Amino acid sequence: xxxxxxxxxxxxxxxxxxxxxxxxxxxxxxxxxxxxxxxxxxxxxxxxxxxxxxxxxxxxxxxxxxxxxxxxxxxxxxxxxxxxxxxxxxxxxxxxxxxxxxxxxxxxxxxxxxxxxxxxxxxxxxxxxxxxxxxxxxxxxxxxxxxxxxxxxxxxxxxxxxxxxxxxxxxxxxxxxxxxxxxxxxxxxxxxxxxxxxxxxxxxxxxxxxxxxxxxxxxxxxxxxxxxxxxxxxxxxxxxxxxxxxxxxxxxxxxxxxxxxxxxxxxxxxxxxxxxxxxxxxxxxxxxxxxxxxxxxxxxxx
Numbered sequence: 001x002x003x004x005x006x007x008x009x010x011x012x013x014x015x016x017x018x019x020x021x022x023x024x025x026x027x028x029x030x031x032x033x034x035x036x037x038x039x040x041x042x043x044x045x046x047x048x049x050x051x052x053x054x055x056x057x058x059x060x061x062x063x064x065x066x067x068x069x070x071x072x073x074x075x076x077x078x079x080x081x082x083x084x085x086x087x088x089x090x091x092x093x094x095x096x097x098x099x100x101x102x103x104x105x106x107x108x109x110x111x112x113x114x115x116x117x118x119x120x121x122x123x124x125x126x127x128x129x130x131x132x133x134x135x136x137x138x139x140x141x142x143x144x145x146x147x148x149x150x151x152x153x154x155x156x157x158x159x160x161x162x163x164x165x166x167x168x169x170x171x172x173x174x175x176x177x178x179x180x181x182x183x184x185x186x187x188x189x190x191x192x193x194x195x196x197x198x199x200x201x202x203x204x205x206x207x208x209x210x211x212x213x214x215x216x217x218x219x220x221x222x223x224x225x226x227x228x229x230x231x232x233x234x235x236x237x238x239x240x241x242x243x244x245x246x247x248x249x250x251x252x253x254x255x256x257x258x259x260x261x262x263x264x265x266x267x268x269x270x271x272x273x274x275x276x277x278x279x280x281x282x283x284x285x286x287x288x289x290x291x292x293x294x295x296x297x298x299x300x301x302x
Contacts, residue, residue: 004178010059011092011174021099022126026157027051027064030167050188052181058171059179093173094119099126100139111148120173123149124166129156191273192219198268199237202261211249216240216289216299231275240286247283
C-alpha cells in the first residue's frame with residue numbers, strides 16, 4: 001500500500017475540446033511553464049502533454065491533448081483523436097473546454113462524449129475578454145440549460161481572468177492520494193520533445209496554408225557538453241515535409257527561410273534548456289508521411 005501524508009491530494013486533470021479553443025494557452029497558464037505550442041492556427045498540438053503542478057499538499061497532473069478533428073484526412077489525425085479521447089478515460093477531473101464562438105450547443109459532441117462519465121466535469125468557456133457582459137450571460141445560460149457539467153467557468157486563458165477560481169475548484173475536487181511523480185518534476189516529456197516543438201512552432205508562425213500541417217520535426221542528435229563554460233549543446237534536427245516544393249519554400253531563397261527559423265528557434269531553445277546551443281536544421285522529403293504507420297510510430301503517434 002502506498003503511503004502519503006494525511007490530507008495530500010493528487011490526480012489527473014485532463015483538458016478536452018475542439019481545436020483552437022485555447023487548451024494549450026490554459027495549460028501553460030495553469031502550469032506556469034511553457035509546455036505547449038500556442039499559435040492562432042488550429043490543430044497545433046499533436047501529442048498529449050503532461051504538465052505537473054506541485055505544492056506541499058497537492059500534485060496536479062494537467063494533460064493537454066490535441067483538439068478533436070471531425071474530418072480525419074490522415075492516419076495522423078486518427079492518432080491525434082486517439083490521444084484526445086484517451087484523456088477522458090484516466091481523468092480524476094475533466095475540463096471540457098470551449099469558447100464564445102462554439103455553435104450548435106444543443107448537439108455538442110463534447111456533451112455527448114462526457115455526460116455519462118462519473119467524475120467531476122467542469123465546462124470552461126474561454127475568450128471572455130472578447131465579449132460584453134450580455135454575451136457572457138447568454139452563453140452561460142445556454143450551456144447551463146443542458147445540466148451536463150458540475151460547474152461552469154468563464155475565463156480568459158490569455159489574460160488570466162477567472163483562472164484562479166478554476167484552479168481552486170480543481171484543488172477542491174481532487175481525491176486524496178500520493179504524488180504520482182517526484183515533486184520537482186514538471187512534465188513527463190524529455191527535453192528533446194520540447195526542442196522539436198519549439199522548432200515546429202516557428203514553422204507554424206512563418207508559413208501558411210499546408211506547410212505547417214505537412215511538416216514534422218525530428219531531433220536526430222542532442223549532445224550536451226557540461227565541461228564548457230557556459231554549458232553547451234549541439235543539436236541536429238530534421239524537418240520532414242511531403243513534397244519537394246514544400247522543401248524549397250521552407251529553405252527559402254539562398255537559405256533565408258531555414259536560417260530565420262534557426263535563429264528564432266535557437267533563442268527560445270537556449271532559454272528553455274538554460275545553455276548555449278548550436279542548432280543545425282535540415283529539410284527532408286518524406287512523401288505521405290502523415291499516412292505512414294511505421295514513421296508515425298517512430299514519431300510517437302502510435
